[in-house]
Amino acid sequence: MDARRILAIVTILAVITVAVGVPMWAAPYNKLDQQLLTGQMLPGMVLLASGTLYLTVSEMMRARRALMLVGACAPIADIILIVRDTSADPTSHNLFPFELIMVTLWGLMFIVPALLLGVALRAWVRRQAH
Numbered sequence: 001m002d003a004r005r006i007l008a009i010v011t012i013l014a015v016i017t018v019a020v021g022v023p024m025w026a027a028p029y030n031k032l033d034q035q036l037l038t039g040q041m042l043p044g045m046v047l048l049a050s051g052t053l054y055l056t057v058s059e060m061m062r063a064r065r066a067l068m069l070v071g072a073c074a075p076i077a078d079i080i081l082i083v084r085d086t087s088a089d090p091t092s093h094n095l096f097p098f099e100l101i102m103v104t105l106w107g108l109m110f111i112v113p114a115l116l117l118g119v120a121l122r123a124w125v126r127r128q129a130h
Contacts, residue, residue, distance in 0.1 A: 009060055013069060016051045020044035020107070021077030029085055029092055041106075048073060048107055049114035056118025063119050067111065074107035075100050 023040045048070060055066045078100055085092045093099065 005060060009055070009069075012051050012055065013073060016044075016048055016070065017073040017077050019047045020074045021080060024077055024081050025084070029081075045074075045107065045110045049110040052111050052114040053118045053121075056115055057121050057125070059122065063115055066118075067115055071104070071107060071111055074103045078103040 020041065021044070023044060027034075027040075051073075052066055052070045055061050055070065056063055061069070082093045082096050082099070
């Protein structure tokens with residue numbers, strides 16, 4: 001991989017992490033479940049799916065690597081929230097393992113369909129080229 005491709009991938013992953021994290025970081029901890037239900041995190045999750053689709057179709061990385069790296073964006077955003085909140089109040093995230101699992105599964109609900117669509121589109125484009 002050349003430096004430009006690595007820089008593009010890192011930039012895409014950073015933008016996705018910030019887009020997923022900003023709604024989490026802006027709200028108090030006791031309102032995170034309401035954000036998931038009311039759709040305030042939806043734009044970040046749509047960007048999560050779009051980034052997965054782009055990275056897969058453009059062949060910037062293999063599907064498995066895209067799943068692992070993009071799949072880590074939502075938990076990383078949540079870890080930043082946990083570190084910030086526990087630095088002020090060490091007891092604020094007593095159930096953080098469950099919180100990480102919930103955020104990871106929420107992200108995978110958007111990533112997996114986009115990944116499958118990306119793999120199918122990539123195969124279709126390759127077939128059309130021959």
